[in-house]
Amino acid sequence: MNDDAKSKKHTGADKPATVNILFSPDGVGVEVPRGTSILAAARKAGVFINSLCGGDGVCGKCRVNVRLGRVRGRTSEFLTRDEIREGFVLACEANAESDLVVEIPETSRIIGEVREADPTAARFSADEHLPRSAEELRPLFRKHYIELTPPTLEDNTADLERLEFELGKVSGDTEFQMGLKVIRRLPETLRKANWKVTASTAYRGALTEITDVAPGNTARKNLGIAVDLGTTTVVAQLIDLVAGQTIGAAAKYSAQIPYGGDVVRRILYVAREPDGLAQFQELTANDVCMLVQELQDRYRLGIGDISAVVAAGNTTMMHLLLGLDPNEIRREPYVGVAYGPPPFRAAELGIKIDPRGLLYCMPCISSFVGADIVAGVLATGIHKRDKLSILIDIGTNGEIVIGNREWMMCASASAGPAFEGSESSCGMRATAGALDHIRLADCETLLSFSTVGDSDPTGICGSGYVDLLAELLRLGIIDRTGRINTDMDCSRVRVRKDNVPEFVVFGADETGHGKDIFLAQEDILNLLRAKAAIYAATLIMIKQLSLSFDEIDEIMVAGAFGNYLDIENAVLIGLLPDVAATKIRFVGNTSIAGARLACLSRQRYAEAHEIARSMTYCELSTDAKFMDEFVSASFFPHTDIERFPSVMAKLGR
């Protein structure tokens, strides 16, 4: 929300304190404090208005028609002149000044519409550098073409046992399970197909389920879906389980965003609303369905072509996907319902793939270290290395894993979504128009910059913020506490009416949406807190383990930073420890990479469970030292700059 919108909120304190809003066609009314946005009022009333961006005013999805009453707020580039004349406003930008009648058009009700293939999606599918050997290609879901010997008087085994025997030979599986309906169809299928059939099998641990037997050879078409169920973004990859390759990817915003940007708010919603859990389960499954549909359409597939879905995500998102009550996750002693649930029929969860296809969940470790982290360890191979590695996954929470083949420890730090581009003045996710790289020649001059998709800039994403903070620090435009230096002779530095300084990166004439792109003082403090939490958590773990960063062989940074993260700048601002740049690697979205590996390999899926079981969880929220370290880390790069010798040199100390 920009300065203008903000300031409007503070006017008119002499008017009535609350207003009534009636939503049509729902016929639901609600009383809210005057100045409340229509979107917030709708949430309070339990009326659904689509809002992909979560109320940031950047998606333009939440248009509503004010039929009666006065609202205040800025006009939006998402509305045409005619629409504005007819009374349309963005619900997130329009604040109620009087009693209102608000009509919600049908188009603002569509939940989580699939977007054009996200530019970030391409990046995820490029992660094929991850270890995977050819002999490991035993996907969770397999198809085997078998030519059975027809029965004779001398060899008159029953159909099922004949099939199982041959399938055992070609698959190496020993104990089978099969649904009654499939067995009932078996004699006709086998005979009509002249005993040449394709058997589909699904891994169920000690048992293998024969999910279908189809005539002829259909074994060449065997597709799976890997899903990263992020709090903010849901990403799906279509995987060729025969070739062991990723075919394509799609991404969308989580349909849960209107209900809260972080998981705790969503858990509270579920606890409060009578059908909250069922509603969230459906939202989550629909997100997956829409991405599956998008990939099916793009690659011209039928619904039956996709046989398995493997999902990774944080513990709450996994609970919501399965319709498990997440309420105990947020309450001491922080306990989930199931961390390593068995596979389920995807159809039972409303996920539309092959009706007999399965949904596999990557296992979670604890309430706040989820399946995304287990998938990350699996993908990066930390658990197989002799030497010590660290995985830092930066999302709404920052999760850290330290360990090697012998032991692993993990922790979670509440970083906030600043590096995800959320809740900052001009923050955005790493999609088209996001500033993801920047160099300043001096206080006035941009040396270089890039945006995702090479579009005109419309905001700043995580890697852009890392660069920006480092450049401002290097040039002395911000000091080590993060304060913007207003004494400097710099036309990019301006001071708001409320005396808060901002650094303007692009003027309105240079941007894709005709608005300034800037970094406000409070944004810097949010980013400072986020980096401090992540660094402090990492340091606490290192200390608890009586290690030093020098003993770590590799630090891998994962997260939705876009295609790019300048490691040197991440060290400079103190997000990452000051070790040799060659020891730090940006590894992208390891959550989906791990889900994909598991989808392609039963062994890897089993390994993921081993990872989850063997991981030690380190609870930071109850560790008094964490707060000390957090405060010490709330400097660029750190209170104790001696810990960052390379930075000390660069900053000329």
Next chain:
Amino acid sequence: MNDDAKSKKHTGADKPATVNILFSPDGVGVEVPRGTSILAAARKAGVFINSLCGGDGVCGKCRVNVRLGRVRGRTSEFLTRDEIREGFVLACEANAESDLVVEIPETSRIIGEVREADPTAARFSADEHLPRSAEELRPLFRKHYIELTPPTLEDNTADLERLEFELGKVSGDTEFQMGLKVIRRLPETLRKANWKVTASTAYRGALTEITDVAPGNTARKNLGIAVDLGTTTVVAQLIDLVAGQTIGAAAKYSAQIPYGGDVVRRILYVAREPDGLAQFQELTANDVCMLVQELQDRYRLGIGDISAVVAAGNTTMMHLLLGLDPNEIRREPYVGVAYGPPPFRAAELGIKIDPRGLLYCMPCISSFVGADIVAGVLATGIHKRDKLSILIDIGTNGEIVIGNREWMMCASASAGPAFEGSESSCGMRATAGALDHIRLADCETLLSFSTVGDSDPTGICGSGYVDLLAELLRLGIIDRTGRINTDMDCSRVRVRKDNVPEFVVFGADETGHGKDIFLAQEDILNLLRAKAAIYAATLIMIKQLSLSFDEIDEIMVAGAFGNYLDIENAVLIGLLPDVAATKIRFVGNTSIAGARLACLSRQRYAEAHEIARSMTYCELSTDAKFMDEFVSASFFPHTDIERFPSVMAKLGR
């Protein structure tokens, strides 16, 4: 059908060859040859009339009202004078002489009504002599009471993993599976129950399914059902899975009898009728349901108290229970759909027990050697003995197993239902009034006899026939070819109008139904063929294995003979080989005994599959030597009487 009824069929050849019968309230018409019974016409028309006895005129269930037209047939003791005046007849006894309008009352539509606990049922529950050690008591379905340690910050495993860990400790099971609905209920159940719960688990081979988690301690009530799905009789036992004891038993006639007395006729029906398979599946499941209901009522149980059903039966009956197409069973190369199917949710099959309870099928060996035989081997322990044993199970087919712990061979001989008391003039099953033992002092005088339930005699069951044949043979009333000696001065021997002789056992004044009980010449030939088939099959196997009967340690005879089988007489007529009487033992219904053992022990259930897998099947229908041996055995006791030295002595040769 008695002589009178028979002869009526042959009168009036000058009248119209066919008649039309209209059934009301169905409104279905059918054209049949004149003289066809109403029951047969109804079957042809696809109209259901209940007929527990399969058209033998002894159950009185098939009463219908002839509204228009003429029928011929004897009157029945099942009809009152008033009913006869109103036009009621037994459909099986009334033959159409003209076009008819037949009304079927609702009471004749009830399928397979549960009878009073069959006297035979008691016998089955007495088979507790069978081997079973206490440490084997790990039933297929178990309940474990667990007191979980509530989670703390230091021990914050998820609910599911907490449960599985503790359950693993108390049960010894390692890998678990759990349905989504049960997992979803878990957090509430655990907390409301203060972490003290009972977990129900079901064996699924390599996996153990947790089917339910209930508050408090309900582990003491865990009941299972063992079922013997006979072609003719269905028997169920209620089993206390905690104490390892049989609580009670119930039996009923198969609801499939009206569709054919043997499995081949039923298979043909299924193949012919569009919904035949679904119809038979339902009939079979309903039979089980009715027995379960009967036992629940008798022992005041709720539907949720019974957790598992274990069924044994011949291969066709197992197919019909599961709704698997049995058509290939009767066609070369005689192949079933599944011999060792996995367990299924009982509810999926329409069997009403605990909704999450399972149905387990004992495994079959081949199309004609079924799960009843595997159960028999399990119950008798042949597969564990060092010495060689033979199991002969005499039903509609005679099945023979020879072997020991190292190898086993089995065969099936088409004996026909003569020893089941079916298709003979006065044959009946071993229920109340059945003559099951008889001694003749001489041609005229009965020395002793007994009937099932000590009722007035109403017919002859298998063991009665064995005795009768032996007595008649001993007294020279029949010769070794089975021919009745009409030259003898014996008032019990009479000759029918068609010159066929009969031996009258009881005159009409001595019986429970006021009709003669006799043995007709054709009955003797049926019995001779049956015993010849069984003996020939046994001998062929002995020869194929290059053995002699002397090398066999024990011969066990199983089957629905009633409480009793005179072994000496069975040898005398050549049904069993002439070995020392101490080597032959009557073991009763081993099919249900084996099902019960499996129900009580996962190890035994797994053993049953091992038995089925390791058994060699010997196909007799294609063995030319079988016909030779069958012909040779079609003498009392055998063409080659030297094989029966003890009989030779008794018959004074």
